[in-house]
Amino acid sequence: MTESHKTGASAVDEPAVGRPARSFLEVRDLRVHFPTEDGLVKSVDGLSFQLEKGKTLGIVGESGSGKSVTSLGVMGLHTVGQYGKRKAQLSGEIWLDGKELLSADPDSVRRLRGREMAMIFQDPLSALHPYFTIGHQIVEAYRVHNDVDKATAKKRAVELLDRVGIPQPDQRFGSYPHEFSGGMRQRAMIAMSLVNNPELLIADEPTTALDVTVQAQILDLIRDLQKEFGSAVIIITHDLGVVAELADDILVMYGGRCVEYGTAESVFYEPQHPYTWGLLGSMPRIDRAQSERLIPVKGSPPSLINIPAGCAFNPRCPYADVPKGNVTRTERPELRDVGAGHLSACHMDKTDRDRIWNEEIAPKL
Numbered sequence: 001m002t003e004s005h006k007t008g009a010s011a012v013d014e015p016a017v018g019r020p021a022r023s024f025l026e027v028r029d030l031r032v033h034f035p036t037e038d039g040l041v042k043s044v045d046g047l048s049f050q051l052e053k054g055k056t057l058g059i060v061g062e063s064g065s066g067k068s069v070t071s072l073g074v075m076g077l078h079t080v081g082q083y084g085k086r087k088a089q090l091s092g093e094i095w096l097d098g099k100e101l102l103s104a105d106p107d108s109v110r111r112l113r114g115r116e117m118a119m120i121f122q123d124p125l126s127a128l129h130p131y132f133t134i135g136h137q138i139v140e141a142y143r144v145h146n147d148v149d150k151a152t153a154k155k156r157a158v159e160l161l162d163r164v165g166i167p168q169p170d171q172r173f174g175s176y177p178h179e180f181s182g183g184m185r186q187r188a189m190i191a192m193s194l195v196n197n198p199e200l201l202i203a204d205e206p207t208t209a210l211d212v213t214v215q216a217q218i219l220d221l222i223r224d225l226q227k228e229f230g231s232a233v234i235i236i237t238h239d240l241g242v243v244a245e246l247a248d249d250i251l252v253m254y255g256g257r258c259v260e261y262g263t264a265e266s267v268f269y270e271p272q273h274p275y276t277w278g279l280l281g282s283m284p285r286i287d288r289a290q291s292e293r294l295i296p297v298k299g300s301p302p303s304l305i306n307i308p309a310g311c312a313f314n315p316r317c318p319y320a321d322v323p324k325g326n327v328t329r330t331e332r333p334e335l336r337d338v339g340a341g342h343l344s345a346c347h348m349d350k351t352d353r354d355r356i357w358n359e360e361i362a363p364k365l
């Protein structure tokens with residue numbers, strides 16, 4: 001982490017394998033690979049970042065870039081339950097509050113899950129059991145980590161349902177997941193994930209399935225709760241606009257790797273990577289006709305099995321042919337500091353980047 005970088009997260013760290021982390025959450029060179037009949041799927045391939053308590057990191061990228069696999073990795077969920085079947089190969093280091101989780105025994109990671117770290121899943125129905133009432137599930141989540149009687153746990157559950165904006169929480173305590181609307185289910189899951197005041201909260205596309213008004217309410221709620229509990233929060237989304245407002249820092253993922261990282265302000269207002277330009281250009285704008293917007297990122301994400309040498313974005317990059325000195329096409333661009341802790345993995349030099357951004361991209365946004 002550079003001296004000039006003042007926010008809570010960083011996408012690089014010193015190469016000090018085994019050194020205890022200095023940040024609340026420190027992920028070092030995380031790799032999550034899945035052996036399949038077609039070959040090894042490298043879903044996450046060398047991701048590093050840091051996050052402090054009270055700060056929010058936004059992870060952005062299009063579908064299949066490895067966002068959910070990263071969060072399941074941090075939560076230790078590739079080795080349990082339904083995820084166990086996936087036979088993931090994990091390597092790297094995940095330090096949470098001074099403990100390294102990848103080498104820890106699964107039982108101790110399970111004890112941390114729900115208490116010290118919790119996750120709001122992309123699809124609330126996958127996290128809520130259909131046969132038990134919402135209230136019962138929150139009570140159980142609380143009692144796993146707290147030695148309290150049912151009445152005390154119920155009081156806590158009702159309090160949380162109220163806190164996340166569920167009307168008449170006393171009565172809704174006894175409802176089943178299918179009796180809730182999508183927005184209410186998402187709130188119920190947020191209540192469940194917060195019941196033990198987790199210090200790390202991962203929200204994986206918490207609003208994707210919801211309408212715009214409810215989306216805004218849920219995001220406000222996460223922001224308020226974070227202020228209240230002082231947790232470290234990772235918000236995962238494909239929508240740069242969401243994280244620009246909520247996050248302190250943004251990490252842009254492409255093909256299982258970080259291609260750009262910086263403060264939310266710098267990534268949103270002065271992005272330095274052609275893929276991030278594309279993401280910005282594809283954001284919906286109500287004040288512009290479709291024809292006036294930049295064209296969204298053309299083409300499809302790279303194969304995670306046969307990742308080509310060189311820049312993974314090359315086949316889709318409109319600037320692949322801009323001369324890059326002696327750099328060959330097979331040379332992979334590493335993350336480089338392009339100013340004040342802002343990192344970008346692109347071979348283009350600053351003069352070209354600035355010219356393209358100022359003359360071609362920014363005027364169209």
Ligand SMILES: Nc1ncnc2c1ncn2[C@@H]1O[C@H](COP(=O)(O)OP(=O)(O)OP(=O)(O)O)[C@@H](O)[C@H]1O
Nearest residue numbers: 034041043062063064065066067068069070086304
């Ligand atoms: N068990 C598995 N076996 C093989 N490949 C997998 C497995 N789980 C995930 N993948 C692959 O890893 C890649 C990353 O998946 P991931 O779910 O992290 O994407 P994502 O960025 O969360 O996308 P989305 O925005 O659609 O949620 C995908 O190509 C996916 O097919």
Ligand code: SF4
Nearest residue numbers: 311314317320346347
């Ligand atoms: S390295 Fe080349 S292909 Fe890759 S993003 Fe930069 S300009 Fe585009």
Ligand SMILES: [Mg+2]
Nearest residue numbers: 067068069122
């Ligand atoms: Mg996902």
